Amino acid sequence: MNIDYDAIGLDYMGRYYSYGFSFRKSVKLTLKGNEQELVRIVTTLTIIDFSNNMFDIEIPQVISELNSLKGLNLSHNKITGPIPQSLANLTNLECLDLSSNRLTGEIPPALVNLNFLEVLDLSKNKLVGVIPKGKQFDTFSKDSYKRNIGLCGSPLSKACDHVEGKLPQLASSTNDKFEFCWKPVALGYGCGMVFGMFME
Known part of the structure; x- marks a missing residue:
């Protein structure tokens, strides 16, 4: 079955990138055991998943330049250092999972401005300070922050007095x-x- 993706109004990465290469080649995507061939890469699939590796570096600043990124998963590594404030530049980000690492410092208040963020998981790190409030951050449950003994404020029960x-x-x-x-x-x-x- 051939699908005319242009006819249904989808956008493609090839339209936005002009660095001398094309994203219009077909790829095979396996989701939950089902393999599907994509003729072109739809922009909604602009995600990075480096979870379950042995990375023991800080989060590279260059990630903040990937403006079309919709999902970033760096969970279950050994990533150290603070969460870069520059991640707030990823204005299209819908999912951010930095759980099960060794991140330190405070949660950058600028991340509150990620208006499309639907999923946030910062659990199981060494983060400290007050959890930012406002916008999307008011929708996340305490599970997003659990097992960070230095964090305080809503939605956690630990007050910041x-x-x-x-x-x-x-x-x-x-x-x-x-x-x-x-x-x-x-x-x-x-x-x-x-x-x-x-x-x-």
């Missing part, structure tokens, strides 16, 4: 109150002594 930073202030204010309470007592005691000696 920074109690540790307030402890020194509480201690100093307690000392101030303690000193304030003893000053009148010492003053009264001194006056009482003088008055007592005068009465004798």
Whole structure:
């Protein structure tokens, strides 16, 4: 059965790239055990899946230049370092899976601007700080962030109240109150002594 892809209004990578090569050759795609031949590569299949490898590098900045990318899966590797803020340049991204790595640092707030992001998995890393809020990030469940002991904020149950930073202030204010309470007592005691000696 031949399908006229142009007739049904699909776009192809070959129309957008002019680097001297073509994406119009046919490829065989196997999904869930079913093999299908694609005459040309549809742009909706612009995904990168490097999951389940042994990569132990940081996420390359060059990935942020792949503007047509719709899916990025780097899960189950040993990727280190922070999540690059430049991933926010992937404005067409619909799926981002960076789970089961060794990523550190905070989640870049700029990722909130990925308006088409439907799937996010940052679980099982070493991320810290407050989970960004707004737009698509308000739709993700706690499963997207689980097993990052340094993360806090909604949708996780761990609040970001920074109690540790307030402890020194509480201690100093307690000392101030303690000193304030003893000053009148010492003053009264001194006056009482003088008055007592005068009465004798």
